[in-house]
Amino acid sequence: MARKSGSDGKKTARELREAATRLFAKYGYAAVSMRQIATEVGVQAGALYLYTPDKQTLLYQIMDRHMDDLLKAWREKLEQLDGDPMTKIEQFVRFHIRFHLNRGDEIFIAYMELRNLSEENFDLIERKRRAYEGLLGEILKDGNASGRFSLCDTKLSSYAIIAMLTGVSTWYKGDGRLSLDKIEEIYLCMVRGLVSQGGPKR
Amino acid sequence: MARKSGSDGKKTARELREAATRLFAKYGYAAVSMRQIATEVGVQAGALYLYTPDKQTLLYQIMDRHMDDLLKAWREKLEQLDGDPMTKIEQFVRFHIRFHLNRGDEIFIAYMELRNLSEENFDLIERKRRAYEGLLGEILKDGNASGRFSLCDTKLSSYAIIAMLTGVSTWYKGDGRLSLDKIEEIYLCMVRGLVSQGGPKR
DNA sequence: GTCTATAGAAGGATAGAC
DNA sequence: GTCTATCCTTCTATAGAC
Numbered sequence: 001m002a003r004k005s006g007s008d009g010k011k012t013a014r015e016l017r018e019a020a021t022r023l024f025a026k027y028g029y030a031a032v033s034m035r036q037i038a039t040e041v042g043v044q045a046g047a048l049y050l051y052t053p054d055k056q057t058l059l060y061q062i063m064d065r066h067m068d069d070l071l072k073a074w075r076e077k078l079e080q081l082d083g084d085p086m087t088k089i090e091q092f093v094r095f096h097i098r099f100h101l102n103r104g105d106e107i108f109i110a111y112m113e114l115r116n117l118s119e120e121n122f123d124l125i126e127r128k129r130r131a132y133e134g135l136l137g138e139i140l141k142d143g144n145a146s147g148r149f150s151l152c153d154t155k156l157s158s159y160a161i162i163a164m165l166t167g168v169s170t171w172y173k174g175d176g177r178l179s180l181d182k183i184e185e186i187y188l189c190m191v192r193g194l195v196s197q198g199g200p201k202r
Numbered sequence: 203m204a205r206k207s208g209s210d211g212k213k214t215a216r217e218l219r220e221a222a223t224r225l226f227a228k229y230g231y232a233a234v235s236m237r238q239i240a241t242e243v244g245v246q247a248g249a250l251y252l253y254t255p256d257k258q259t260l261l262y263q264i265m266d267r268h269m270d271d272l273l274k275a276w277r278e279k280l281e282q283l284d285g286d287p288m289t290k291i292e293q294f295v296r297f298h299i300r301f302h303l304n305r306g307d308e309i310f311i312a313y314m315e316l317r318n319l320s321e322e323n324f325d326l327i328e329r330k331r332r333a334y335e336g337l338l339g340e341i342l343k344d345g346n347a348s349g350r351f352s353l354c355d356t357k358l359s360s361y362a363i364i365a366m367l368t369g370v371s372t373w374y375k376g377d378g379r380l381s382l383d384k385i386e387e388i389y390l391c392m393v394r395g396l397v398s399q400g401g402p403k404r
Numbered sequence: 405g406t407c408t409a410t411a412g413a414a415g416g417a418t419a420g421a422c
Numbered sequence: 423g424t425c426t427a428t429c430c431t432t433c434t435a436t437a438g439a440c
Contacts, residue, residue: 047407112314116233159373183358190354
């Protein structure tokens, strides 16, 4: 058939990205077929190839865009903050939780589908992941150097903080006993404990 | 061809489990074919069906066995400990890190492939996962009630602790700057901070 | 811009020989 | 206990009509 009446390339491109994100997050990249995605978008499978050269690129672009958004958003936030590491780490906690809860699918994909990236695509994404991790690492290092924090270990603290914050999206449903504000408050409390407990021995 | 000389059902069954574990962890359940597994085992694809009714059951059994091992090992360890919650939580940290580092593939599968379980298999595994989580939750509750801990939140503390400990397996390589003992020590330090920081306000 | 149709490869699982 | 052979399904990706 010819072009569907009212069809719109821009819209289809967006719907493709959204449908792929949704399905990859739910079933996993390898388990999702181009046909499934096409059905979700409301076109035939062949039409998808107008918008992506292949399935692998589709995955890569979702992850790449996510990392760019994440880095950009946090860098913008960071610029607005004064120099106090405690302020920065608190804002990081709030930022990371909220950003990730708003993009449950993307973050799930970013963490779960790394192994399904081609080698070159993996390297590109990994670089951006490390950049984000590094921004947290700098805050911790500054705070430790200035005596504002007392870390058990700089690098492992950053790993631990990211792991526990990211973990929120594995259980958060939005309908539980805790409001988002309350969750933030609790994680702030825990992170404060975590950055304040290394003794002078370390 | 007839039975291979020296072939052994028990051995093949074990090799099947091991090969599937390795491959599922590396490439993901959905991305691995029965033919790939067969090649790794050193048999033809058809022969695998002597040992598993289907691919789904293979995944389920790997995860189920892992959860049983985990629960059994921790319960045995727990029985040997005195009643002090701080002792228990410290031993939990050590146990969780070591157990998981020794079984990188299994734990990776247990966390990543939940969505590839059939609904009924998922429920069975989820129950065991919650049981393990609950054992940590009890320690935290006891410690908080007795005043030994000062938690920001009981449930979220258990989530956070499991998330940060499990996260070790995402970066640990065994050849880094840190020995396993040192890593344990650092995580003990961080977890102590985490369970000691809730103020009386909470 | 989307459709239908299909090539060509790969997948899960089974049947029957040995 | 394992092999070969194969059925049938599903997959990615492309070609060409409209």
